[in-house]
Amino acid sequence: MSGSFTKSMARNIFYGGAVFFFLLFVALTFDTHGRLPDRDNRQNLTEKVVLGKKVWENNDCIGCHTLLGEGAYFAPELGNVYKRFGSKEAIIGFIKSRPAEGVPGRRSMPQFNLSDEELDAIAEFLKYTSEINSANWPPNIQG
Amino acid sequence: MQYQSQSVAKLYFIAAIGLFVGQILFGTILGLQYVIGDFLFPEIPFNVARMVHTNLLIVWLLFGFMGAAYYLVPEETETELFSPKLAVALFWIFLVAGALTILGYLLVPYAKLAEMTGNDLLPTMGREFLEQPTITKIGIVIVALGFLFNITMTVLKGRKTAIAWVLLLGLWGLAVFFLFAFYVPDNLVLDKYYWWWVVHLWVEGVWELILGAILAFVLIKVTGVDREVIEKWLYVIIALTLITGIIGTGHHYYWIGTPEYWQWLGSIFSALEPIPFFAMVVFAFNMVNRRRREHPNKAATLWAMGTPVMAFLGAGVWGFLHTLAPVNYYTHGTQITAAHGHMAFYGAYVMVVLTIISYAMPLLRGRAAANSPKAQRLEMWSFWLMTISIVFITLFLTGAGILQVWLQRIAENPEPFMVVQDKIALFYWLREITGVIFLIGLVVYIASFFVGGDEEEATA
Numbered sequence: 148m149s150g151s152f153t154k155s156m157a158r159n160i161f162y163g164g165a166v167f168f169f170l171l172f173v174a175l176t177f178d179t180h181g182r183l184p185d186r187d188n189r190q191n192l193t194e195k196v197v198l199g200k201k202v203w204e205n206n207d208c209i210g211c212h213t214l215l216g217e218g219a220y221f222a223p224e225l226g227n228v229y230k231r232f233g234s235k236e237a238i239i240g241f242i243k244s245r246p247a248e249g250v251p252g253r254r255s256m257p258q259f260n261l262s263d264e265e266l267d268a269i270a271e272f273l274k275y276t277s278e279i280n281s282a283n284w285p286p287n288i289q290g
Numbered sequence: 291m292q293y294q295s296q297s298v299a300k301l302y303f304i305a306a307i308g309l310f311v312g313q314i315l316f317g318t319i320l321g322l323q324y325v326i327g328d329f330l331f332p333e334i335p336f337n338v339a340r341m342v343h344t345n346l347l348i349v350w351l352l353f354g355f356m357g358a359a360y361y362l363v364p365e366e367t368e369t370e371l372f373s374p375k376l377a378v379a380l381f382w383i384f385l386v387a388g389a390l391t392i393l394g395y396l397l398v399p400y401a402k403l404a405e406m407t408g409n410d411l412l413p414t415m416g417r418e419f420l421e422q423p424t425i426t427k428i429g430i431v432i433v434a435l436g437f438l439f440n441i442t443m444t445v446l447k448g449r450k451t452a453i454a455w456v457l458l459l460g461l462w463g464l465a466v467f468f469l470f471a472f473y474v475p476d477n478l479v480l481d482k483y484y485w486w487w488v489v490h491l492w493v494e495g496v497w498e499l500i501l502g503a504i505l506a507f508v509l510i511k512v513t514g515v516d517r518e519v520i521e522k523w524l525y526v527i528i529a530l531t532l533i534t535g536i537i538g539t540g541h542h543y544y545w546i547g548t549p550e551y552w553q554w555l556g557s558i559f560s561a562l563e564p565i566p567f568f569a570m571v572v573f574a575f576n577m578v579n580r581r582r583r584e585h586p587n588k589a590a591t592l593w594a595m596g597t598p599v600m601a602f603l604g605a606g607v608w609g610f611l612h613t614l615a616p617v618n619y620y621t622h623g624t625q626i627t628a629a630h631g632h633m634a635f636y637g638a639y640v641m642v643v644l645t646i647i648s649y650a651m652p653l654l655r656g657r658a659a660a661n662s663p664k665a666q667r668l669e670m671w672s673f674w675l676m677t678i679s680i681v682f683i684t685l686f687l688t689g690a691g692i693l694q695v696w697l698q699r700i701a702e703n704p705e706p707f708m709v710v711q712d713k714i715a716l717f718y719w720l721r722e723i724t725g726v727i728f729l730i731g732l733v734v735y736i737a738s739f740f741v742g743g744d745e746e747e748a749t750a
Binding site: 152153154157158160161164165168169171172175176178179182183186187188189192196197200201203204205206207208209210211213214215216217218219220221222223224247248249250251252253254255257258259275276279280281282284285286287288289290 | 323324326327328331332335336337338340341400401404405409413415416417418421452474476477478479480482483518521522523525526528529532533536537539540542543544545546547548549550552553555619620622623624625627628698699700704705706707708711
């Protein structure tokens with residue numbers, strides 16, 4: 148890289164390229180916003196789901212699990228757990244029954260001592276999540 | 291050291307190394323929890339150890355970036371720092387706030403921490419890497435603004451070099467995109483969409499500007515190659531970074547509810563993301579080959595050459611491995627991602643911070659140019675121990691990931707997550723052993739700071 152290609156030309160490509168592609172990214176973001184209502188299951192975004200998301204966040208569930216593939220890889224995917232377990236009751240039952248002292252030698256979810264309202268909300272949140280159009284991901288029910 | 295005020299960098303570098311040790315210790319705890327599931331349970335559950343591991347990483351890299359800025363900006367701009375006192379004050383604020391946050395993670399349940407810190411007033415907690423209490427996040431913004439004010443004022447009053455500008459741009463970008471950490475919409479898809487504006491636009495965007503600037507600075511120093519040449523390369527590399535990396539964000543928008551055209555955009559642009567890293571390898575080796583002096587700090591030169599190579603392998607090659615949408619459909623959210631994450635972070639950001647520390651620390655400690663050959667030999671041992679360990683950690687996680695993808699997602703009768711985890715435990719054991727070797731490498735690295743001996747004559 149010598150001869151006629153100068154530092155100021157490189158600089159101009161940098162600034163021009165950065166600005167152009169950032170603006171393109173912003174434009175695509177606008178377009179994405181316009182298309183999301185058909186995909187993101189917002190019609191089911193009830194107050195209970197919102198509470199469920201808060202329970203999800205306040206207990207750092209993402210620190211072990213993935214949700215739509217994002218998070219930690221220590222515990223199962225939960226974006227489709229509603230479909231895997233088949234019902235809200237099964238999800239609630241699982242969370243409630245975790246032993247406080249764990250399982251000897253094995254990974255075990257902590258006992259979070261959630262209230263009935265919180266349990267119902269987190270299950271509702273996971274149901275809502277399972278209905279987001281995720282382009283057929285995950286490949287199968289095991290997540 | 292040419293300017294008195296550069297000395298504040300020393301504090302930042304020492305803190306960075308200290309927190310690095312904490313990060314690796316918690317890494318070995320996590321690795322063990324993968325195979326002995328109840329290790330430290332319920333006192334330190336996996337999610338808590340993981341928060342400590344990842345948050346310490348981010349914080350010590352930020353300390354490293356700030357130290358790098360305080361060291362190189364006065365030298366680039368040929369003027370003293372605007373306010374060394376502010377730099378010292380912000381250091382202690384950041385360190386105390388960081389330590390309190392880590393203690394909060396370890397001492398109280400996360401939900402309790404959220405309650406104690408008033409998360410309900412402005413909920414921002416419970417998202418990966420951004421787990422810090424809102425009050426800590428506000429503290430980070432205040433420290434960042436103070437830091438940027440200090441560095442910007444220094445640049446404005448001094449000589450304006452491309453390296454200083456690019457560094458400043460990267461640091462401002464870091465602060466601006468962090469603001470998206472405060473936006474947590476109820477809609478999960480939007481939440482995820484903008485979460486990546488912090489995470490992706492940091493590590494595959496503005497942080498690479500910081501990386502490029504630090505590397506360019508050290509290469510000028512150790513090779514003596516003309517600044518015009520090095521700065522031209524710097525601009526080319528960061529141009530390629532942003533041209534590919536911004537739309538490359540799309541590789542996170544395949545399966546989170548976003549429109550499916552992102553599968554095309556994300557695949558095409560992120561497939562090009564290795565190019566700037568490859569350019570960085572060519573750049574570093576070219577500059578070292580064309581060197582006009584034999585700098586006595588061999589260790590710093592080794593780090594400066596290792597950084598682009600490992601960044602290319604970790605971010606470039608291991609990123610490309612699973613970035614195409616049809617591949618990612620099967621690998622998304624598996625140990626393949628973990629493999630990539632470990633080598634990319636080490637290769638790009640850990641190594642560039644260790645590069646600037648390796649170059650600057652001897653000077654900050656009053657040496658003429660470099661540590662004694664004995665100390666350097668030990669440091670180079672630590673380079674190889676840590677670097678080879680991370681290569682094997684990555685390979686073992688990749689092995690685990692391939693089996694996981696096969697057994698859980700491709701095989702005729704896909705098996706449940708936990709069943710698969712048991713079957714691939716051997717790879718987790720191998721990873722853990724390699725992690726311990728990494729820790730030994732880190733101990734050797736720290737030991738190298740305490741080795742005396744005579745300095746070699748500078749042959750400039």
